[in-house]
Amino acid sequence: MKSLVMITLALSMTTACGRKDHLGKAPSFSPPTDSQEHAAMISPGLPLRLEEDRLVDQASLWSGTRQSLLGDRRAVQRGDILTVVIEIDEKAEISNATDRSRSGTETLGIPGLFGLPQRLDEKLPEGASSSELVGINSSSNSSGDGSVKRKEKLTLRVAATIVDVLPNGVLSISGSQELRVNFELRELLVTGYVRPADISRQNEITYDKIASARVSYGGRGQITDVQQPRIGQQVLDAVLPF
DSSP: OOOHHHHHHHHHHHHHHHGGGSSSSSOOOOOOSSHHHHHHHHHSSSSSHHHHHHHHTTOTTTTSSSTSSTOSSSSSSOOOOEEEEEEEEEOOOEEEEEEEEEEEEEEOSSSSSSSSSHHHHHHOOOOOOSSSOOOEEEEEEEEEEEEEEEEEEEEEEEEEEEEOOOOTTTTEEEOOOOOOOEEEEEEEEEEEEGGGGGTTTEEEEEGOOOEEEEEEEEEEHHHHEEEEEEEHHHHHHOOOOO
């Protein structure tokens, strides 16, 4: 009992520490300097071209650099920024039903076996007979019905940063966005892998072209705290067998 009390107190202290940030005030923003995006921007990696070639190309409007008049300004290297367009409008409806029925009857009788049944009937109580020694009846019936209805709609746009360029040229992106309204902070997180060829001329990419996409849309604050069950209730829901 003492151990259970100590565990409950420890969980309560952990929950309280997580909420002290917005206790009596609006939740604080996450420091942007602690993110992967900031680390990628201050350390963009090796340059794609030599410095001498860059100096020569600066005098021409038609060079192949990104700063030229017709240069490709899409994100291609570590530290570059691109826009992720998230437009989810999905609907799924699944319904199934099963029905099974089975019945069986078995009867075993011995009407004549060297006259033994007749002699056995004389010793049986009145109304009893050995003409049908064994009779078995069985029946079973089962049915099931299930349905799933799901509808999701989400439209978001967020700027993401290339945090790494893999050996095969695939770009690893990560983006975060925070918006605070009164005492509630809305958070949007996006990570995944994209191909440079899938990035449009507008430097945008849709979510369906992001491999291993992870999109999180939520928040924290006083309203979110009220909507969550208490820590004690969550523990009881996890351990109670009924």
